[in-house]
Amino acid sequence: MGSALSSDTTATYLRPTVARAAKILITGHFAVGKTTFVRTLSEIEPLQTEEVMTRAGALVDDLTWVAGKTTTTVAIDFGRRTLSDSLVLYLFGTPGQDRFTHLWDGIARGSLGALVLADTRRLADSFSVVERLEAMGLPYAVAINRFDNSPRYSGQELRHALDLLPETPLVACDARDRASSAHAVIALVDHLLHHQPREHV
Amino acid sequence: MNPAPADGTRTDWNTGRALVRPHVVTGGRGTPSRNTLDHITLITAAREDLTDLGPEQCRLMRVCLGGWLSVAEVAANLRLPTSVTKVLLADLVDSGHITATAPAAPAGIPGEQLLKDVLDGLRALL
Numbered sequence: 554m555g556s557a558l559s560s561d562t563t564a565t566y567l568r569p570t571v572a573r574a575a576k577i578l579i580t581g582h583f584a585v586g587k588t589t590f591v592r593t594l595s596e597i598e599p600l601q602t603e604e605v606m607t608r609a610g611a612l613v614d615d616l617t618w619v620a621g622k623t624t625t626t627v628a629i630d631f632g633r634r635t636l637s638d639s640l641v642l643y644l645f646g647t648p649g650q651d652r653f654t655h656l657w658d659g660i661a662r663g664s665l666g667a668l669v670l671a672d673t674r675r676l677a678d679s680f681s682v683v684e685r686l687e688a689m690g691l692p693y694a695v696a697i698n699r700f701d702n703s704p705r706y707s708g709q710e711l712r713h714a715l716d717l718l719p720e721t722p723l724v725a726c727d728a729r730d731r732a733s734s735a736h737a738v739i740a741l742v743d744h745l746l747h748h749q750p751r752e753h754v
Numbered sequence: 755m756n757p758a759p760a761d762g763t764r765t766d767w768n769t770g771r772a773l774v775r776p777h778v779v780t781g782g783r784g785t786p787s788r789n790t791l792d793h794i795t796l797i798t799a800a801r802e803d804l805t806d807l808g809p810e811q812c813r814l815m816r817v818c819l820g821g822w823l824s825v826a827e828v829a830a831n832l833r834l835p836t837s838v839t840k841v842l843l844a845d846l847v848d849s850g851h852i853t854a855t856a857p858a859a860p861a862g863i864p865g866e867q868l869l870k871d872v873l874d875g876l877r878a879l880l
Contacts, residue, residue: 564831566821567796572855574794574824575864575872594879600830602793605837626835631793631826636875640868643794643824659836663792665864665872735879742876746869 565597570638576663577738578691580647581670582678586698586728587646588630590670593734594644595632602629604656627656644738649682657689666692666749668741670728673703676714683715692749694722694741720748786844791854793826793836797843800853807851810834814842818852 579587592599603626630646647653647660649669661667667686671679679695686693695715706714708723717723722740727733791797799818807815810832817823817831829839846852 564817564820564823564827566823569822571796571822573868573871574796574855575868576794600827602826602829603833603835605835631830633824633827634875634879636872636878640871640875641796641824642872642875643826645793645826660793663794665869732880735876739873739876742869742873745864746866746873 567641568635568638571635571641573640574643575640575665576643576645577741578645578647578661578664578667579670580649580667580682580686581698582649582672582675582682585649585670585672585675585678587648587670590668590698590726590728590734590737591630591632591644591646593728593731594634594738596634597632599630599632599646602631603627604629604659606653606655627653629656629660649679649685651681651685654685657685661689661691664691666694666741666745668737669693669695670698670726671695671711671715672698672700673706673711674700676711679715683717692741692745694724694737694744696724696726696737696740698728699725720744786840790856791825791840791843791847794824796822796824796855797828797847797852798822799851801851803851807846811842811846811851814839814846815851 579590581587588599605626627648629648632644634642634644636642645660645664647657647667669679669682669686683693683695695711695717697711711717712719712721712723715723722744724737724740726737797818798821799815802819804812804815813832814828817828823831825839825843826836828843829836832839834842843852843854847854
């Protein structure tokens with residue numbers, strides 16, 4: 554664990570050639586496998602950031618709560634994967650529950666998009682997650698995290714249940730498996746590249 | 755797990771967190787002096803001279819002296835909320851102690867080249 558002494562720093566530094574960073578949110582309802590997914594793709598032991606919110610749920614980004622408002626901190630798991638000599642990808646496992654709504658404004662800033670993990674045993678719990686992303690205008694893909702005892706539905710049934718647009722990617726994945734998890738993120742980024750309006754550079 | 759820091763900062767033995775409220779760490783200020791830092795802004799130390807810096811700034815600088823990290827990683831390493839870390843960092847960028855990269859997607863809309871590079875990198879993992 555980290556301490557204040559530099560000699561004990563546990564930081565794993567980036568390659569000195571890395572000059573660009575990208576961020577993708579891994580979201581979904583409680584216990585859907587976000588942390589497992591982040592851990593599977595991360596090259597470092599996942600870390601936690603603390604985000605400060607008021608008890609009412611408002612994100613406190615500017616610390617104006619020093620006036621004495623009651624606050625709470627939310628721990629966000631994140632990991633990283635170096636994708637080339639110059640590029641690193643950060644994955645933030647972001648809680649999808651409604652009470653974390655205000656957390657999203659800060660976390661989503663600058664992110665490419667979101668991958669929504671869903672569990673077919675608790676599909677209804679994913680509705681509010683998808684609704685929030687649509688309200689925010691943050692592009693997303695859906696990955697069904699397959700658990701051994703979870704019911705299987707056709708893609709059509711799942712699309713209908715989640716009310717997905719035809720172009721929104723829907724894939725199955727196993728959050729414990731690296732290739733499977735990478736495929737799910739690829740489906741998202743491919744979607745961002747081909748179906749999202751963006752500025753040409 | 756939670757050794758006493760040499761700088762005299764008191765640490766909660768249960769959580770490893772400093773026993774001071776965050777605004778004490780930031781000198782009572784709540785907002786960063788610049789708004790260009792986010793979770794994945796990459797930073798490193800630009801100077802090795804730590805004179806005139808406070809204990810929290812020194813802790814931060816010691817982490818950053820080792821190489822490049824994202825703001826989120828520095829915050830996690832220091833066990834400080836991201837918002838507090840950004841206030842500390844902004845001052846150190848202003849004073850020339852810290853170098854920060856520009857965001858990869860400045861307009862908030864990722865460029866085609868960035869998306870292609872992310873895609874290539876992910877495919878290389880398969």
